[in-house]
Amino acid sequence: MPFYLGTHYFNPAKKVFWDYKKENNPHLMLIGQSGSGKTYLLRKILKHLDKRGIKTFVIDFHGDLHIENDQTFEFTTINPEYGIGVFEFDTDPKSGGIYNRIE
Numbered sequence: 001m002p003f004y005l006g007t008h009y010f011n012p013a014k015k016v017f018w019d020y021k022k023e024n025n026p027h028l029m030l031i032g033q034s035g036s037g038k039t040y041l042l043r044k045i046l047k048h049l050d051k052r053g054i055k056t057f058v059i060d061f062h063g064d065l066h067i068e069n070d071q072t073f074e075f076t077t078i079n080p081e082y083g084i085g086v087f088e089f090d091t092d093p094k095s096g097g098i099y100n101r102i103e
Contacts, residue, residue, distance in 0.1 A: 003048050005041070018045075020054075043067055 002017035020026035028045070030038045042058075046067050049056050058065060066072075 001052070003045055020049075039064055046070075 002019035002021075005016045005018055008014035008016050018026075018028060020028075030042060032038050042065060046056060046058070046065065050067065050069055
């Protein structure tokens with residue numbers, strides 16, 4: 001069952017769906033300004049997928065996507081259970097941190 005995203009920006013009469021089952025490798029990127037509803041929409045999508053037994057993997061830097069039945073773990077610089085520390089950051093306040101690593 002496709003997920004209803006909303007109406008088309010330029011044609012409000014047209015409904016827009018994300019049909020993840022028709023995708024070979026379904027990915028979705030949500031972009032919008034602060035307060036536009038990205039987190040709300042993502043929670044709805046995650047609940048939709050969970051109800052259908054579809055596993056999803058989310059990297060949540062802010063920790064605000066908790067939903068029912070979620071399983072979380074924290075990445076640390078040394079985390080042998082999950083492999084190499086892909087989120088290992090230099091802690092220097094001027095040259096380190098997550099935002100420097102992202103760039």
